[in-house]
Amino acid sequence: MNIAIDGPAGAGKSTIAKLVAGKLGYIYVDTGAMYRAVALALLNAKIDVTDVDAVANEITGIEITICYEDHAQQVYLNGENVTGSLRKEEVGNMASKSSAIPCVREKLLDLQRKLARENDVVMDGRDIGTNILPNAEVKIYLTASSAVRAKRRYDELIAKGETPDIDKIEADIITRDKQDMERPIAPLKQADDAVYLDSSDLGIDEVVAKIISIAEK
Numbered sequence: 001m002n003i004a005i006d007g008p009a010g011a012g013k014s015t016i017a018k019l020v021a022g023k024l025g026y027i028y029v030d031t032g033a034m035y036r037a038v039a040l041a042l043l044n045a046k047i048d049v050t051d052v053d054a055v056a057n058e059i060t061g062i063e064i065t066i067c068y069e070d071h072a073q074q075v076y077l078n079g080e081n082v083t084g085s086l087r088k089e090e091v092g093n094m095a096s097k098s099s100a101i102p103c104v105r106e107k108l109l110d111l112q113r114k115l116a117r118e119n120d121v122v123m124d125g126r127d128i129g130t131n132i133l134p135n136a137e138v139k140i141y142l143t144a145s146s147a148v149r150a151k152r153r154y155d156e157l158i159a160k161g162e163t164p165d166i167d168k169i170e171a172d173i174i175t176r177d178k179q180d181m182e183r184p185i186a187p188l189k190q191a192d193d194a195v196y197l198d199s200s201d202l203g204i205d206e207v208v209a210k211i212i213s214i215a216e217k
């Protein structure tokens with residue numbers, strides 16, 4: 001059984017997918033983390049993301065592997081666990097640009113399909129229902145308004161003791177949505193057979209309960 005959850009940045013996909021996976025005993029596959037690991041490799045090597053040949057050259061030499069520790073996905077880049085470095089804004093912004101390059105997507109496609117073939121998964125990303133797992137039994141398109149998503153991110157950063165600018169956060173979210181939705185290859189969009197869920201006015205538990213009830217049907 002495969003559950004695909006797609007949607008824009010900050011819609012709560014990873015929190016919700018993790019909870020759904022925990023309740024159903026499935027593994028949670030965070031494909032964004034894989035794109036972030038590639039982005040980290042490109043940042044470390046100081047590759048200009050507009051130079052597609054340099055990106056292609058760099059990624060032939062990198063190895064991304066996934067394993068699970070206490071049900072938590074760990075991402076290894078060339079044998080080093082980089083999971084703790086992937087959530088930085090800089091890495092997310094680079095991932096949004098580098099994920100539009102075909103060779104980057106090809107690099108990760110087999111890894112994602114293999115995980116879904118060998119396990120019951122809840123997999124989240126941008127093109128899971130449309131491209132990676134077109135036959136997933138359950139497909140969800142999870143979204144929320146950009147203002148709500150910015151406020152959630154703002155609250156997270158405040159809780160960490162940072163002093164964020166909410167307008168800048170919302171502007172970044174809108175830029176990333178645009179990049180993800182308008183790229184020619186595997187753009188973010190709702191699959192025809194996906195259930196649309198807007199979490200702007202829903203609590204986490206309500207969204208989780210809705211997805212579980214869809215999966216149980």
Ligand code: C5P
Binds near residue numbers: 031033096100124
């Ligand atoms: O979901 P997350 O914010 O971690 O993803 C980082 C970036 O990776 C996204 O902005 C998107 O450009 C890219 N991505 C993608 N396809 C996926 C998952 C993420 O293009 N399946």
